Amino acid sequence: MRLSIKRYLPKGLFQRSLLIIVLPVALMQGAVTWAFFEQHWRTTTARLSENIAGDVALIVKMHQRADGEGFDQIADIAFTTLGLSVEFRKDDALPTTRRTAFFRVLDRTLRRALSSKLNEAFWFDTTRYPNYVDIRVEAEGGVLRFIAARDQVFATTGHIFVIWLSGATLILLTVAILFIRNQVKPIRHLAEAAEAFGRGQDMERFKPAGAREVRQAASAFLDMRARLKRHMEQRTQLLAGVSHDLRTPLTRLRLQLALMPDSPEREAARRDIAEMEAALEEYLAFARGQAGEEPEAVDLTALCETLGDDAARQGVDLRLDLEEGLSVHAREGALKRALANLVQNAAAHAGDVALSARREGSRIEVIIDDDGPGIEPGQREEAFRPFSRLDPARNANRTGVGLGLAIARDTVRAHGGELRLETSPLGGLRARVSLPA
Known part of the structure; x- marks a missing residue:
């Protein structure tokens, strides 16, 4: 089975457009960053570390040859010509603990350079002082301690490059987000206007x-x-x-x-x-259809109770099972006619008719059940066609011209809902109306 990358891609136009801009920029900046750190920063850092390691090795050799005499003169030469602060700690020993820098490549580079230049044991710390590096070398009778400026040991411009790169990326993303959002907004408004028109609403300000x-x-x-x-x-x-x-x-x-x-x-x-x-x-x-009526907030529970009263006046015993507080945004007259058509259609072919309404997540379900002959599954879509009577399925539509279900579904869809026909637990037909809450 082939793994499709489409399932992992964003679905929205805004997200996809942003990805088209961000992905090439990210790849380009990744390549630039790799080239900078790999070809420039690491090379420069390695050379600086080798230079400081050579200077340290030189001072160590001079100290060994002087046999402990004239150290002050050696320290003065190291400070004035090499920029190194040197101290001889008599009877001292190398520390046994080591602190590792956040960028471990710095420690690895310096350790490699010192190991290649020195035969003596050494220890260093790149984390204790922000602007200096502490290097200690084991010597006869004690320890030589070197304090070197950090920019003598490492290339310190790497973080500046990262900051500039991150800042440029942030500015680019901000501009891209603002630009793409302004381009996507008219498309979203067009989709909202089309959806509203499909529900029978009119966005005059579009x-x-x-x-x-x-x-x-x-x-x-x-x-x-x-x-x-x-x-x-x-x-x-x-x-x-x-x-x-x-x-x-x-x-x-x-x-x-x-x-x-x-x-x-x-x-x-x-x-x-x-x-x-x-x-x-x-x-x-x-x-x-929906002409001449504006949508408004409709108390669906009260509307269904009104349908029950109307059915009772027509001699239909309509059983109600309603959840309190149901409300929809709809054209009340059109929605009432649609539900009344479904109730009358059920009552015309059955003796027991039930209407229930309840909230299901973000939708409201209105269900009309009857115990009539029902409609075969293969003919249910045909029942929604205008002027369809389905004589064999429902013992003939004895009244009307076959527009009841067509009007009902047209009205429900105009309100952003859907009307489906199913098999009822009562044995007949179930009409399920799903509306947005």
Whole structure:
């Protein structure tokens, strides 16, 4: 199985853009740092350490040849010509403890240089004094102690290079973060505007911004939004006009039937007119969608209780199991119609109907269960298609024109949710509505 690097890469545009800038800079600075420390700093430090080791060895030889006499003159020569402070500690011994520097390469370099120049035992400390190095060499009758300036032993410019490099990197990252954030912000606003429009909301203050390509995409989105809004308005006006034009002759027919004597034919005609009026209302509701209503905070618990009261007035025994304090940001009328469609659909094909609502993490689940014949899993997606009646599956949609589930899912999706059909524990159909809390 091949290991894919994609799973380890950042998913967001901001993080990916930052990575595109940071990764090459990090590689470049890593190479520069390695070249500096490996080719310059270490080489310079090694040469300085070898020089100081040679000076120490020279003073040790001079002390041995002088046989302990004229040490003050040797110390004076070491200080004036070599910059070394030399002290002879009579009857002293080398320390037995050693403190290691943070950069161990310094100790290793100095130890290697002293070992190559001296035959005598030695000890040194690079940590006790900030600006000096303490070197001690075993001599006859005591110990020679050397105090050398740190810049005589090591290249002390390495930390300056690191500070400048780190400062430049910090400035570069700050500029990159600010620049990339400003470039990503218009894209994020475009995504938020598209998501809001998909939920039926309108971000009037949104306007194109950012780079040329982002502005083109934002302008194309605004044009598309305008065309879709015109299309929805035209659809609503068209069906509203058709509904109005058809209601007038239907009203005349209803009046004529009211003047006719009672007969089986009269009752059949009245039922046909009632079905036609119901179909017109359903067409108009499907065409109207979310028009004319602004989203607001909706008490979902109270809304479901209202559905229970409405169902009771229609002779439906709707069992409720509701969690208190549920709230969603929605168009109350549209959401109520969608849930009412699901309840009426269940009541039309079952005797036992239950509605429950509870919070599940960041979502709110509204579930309508019934004990009816249900819908086969393979036909559930077909049930959401407009004008689909699914006669064999639900013992025929005896009323309506097959728009109830289509309107319900369209409304739920417009609120950022989802509607799914499942098998109910009661034996029939379960409609699960998931909405953002």
